[in-house]
Amino acid sequence: MILDSETKAVELPEHHGDELRLWLRLLTCTTLIEGEVRSRLRERFDVTLPRFDLMAQLDKVPEGMTLSDVSKRMMVSNGNVTGLVERLVESGHLDRRTSDADRRVQVIRLTKVGRAEFRKMAAEHELWIADVFGDLTPKDVRELMRLLAKTKASAQKSAKARAG
Template identity: 55%
Template sequence: MDERAEGDAVVEGRDTRTSVRAWLRLLACTTLIENEIRSRLREQFDFTLPRFDLLAQLDKAEDGLVLGEASKLLMVSAGNVTAVVDKLLASGYITRQPSPTDRRAQIIRLTHAGRAAFRTMAEAHNGWVEELFAGLSDAEIAGLTDHLARLKRSAQSHIEPREPSRRRGRD
């Protein structure tokens, strides 16, 4: 006898509650870890996660980034990137210059001070993540990484392209 409550559904032979429970657990873990990283960045470096994320993208981009590229990489609106850029400019961590090929476009780059500050924060960040994952073995982390990659591919195959999410908070 099927004991599902009214409103429970089955998709391709699977009880949808299983997927929803997994999603809620994933969301809880993400939120827990992200909030802890935010707190530690604020407490130890007087820095925000959006600023750290932008410095991380710039650290990988030797020639800098056009503001629109940064917005896409961070999956936030151009207005959110502009607010973060303004803070980082004021701190001397980045520069902003017009593109030599398109005067309407602005290119942002790390300064030496910005790169040094980011690398110090990134080292601490990596340690925090290691600490938060300490309860898992290397094999469990590898398995989790594999499962999450498969989940990402599955989700991407069912998502229509659209504008970047505006969910992330401001600086």
């Protein structure tokens, strides 16, 4: 028996609709929350999300990071980071210097001003996020963490298998 995809189905030859719906729901959640954070960052601090994200990476590492490190951690392209850093150095939030050991490498760090501004934003940001997830119980949070860890591992395995 074949039913349409709205109800439920045992289709030939295999049934993958559940995974697709799961992916769409995951995407919806992320888009929703990301849009909310983006709006709040703009209206409250007049800063874009990519800038905030980059500063967040740097705040964790006082001694600084290379552009490649940032690129990997943020999961965006190298060229993207170059432009982002450019604008943040320009606005005085970042300090950039060529490595002594390897002159190909650029090490970037938060300036004093950059760090202070970031900390202020981060404190509020944490409250927004807590509010966004406010209806989840501590158990829900733990369970989601566990399942997303499993999802991440599965996705990485799949990506790696394709790449080679």
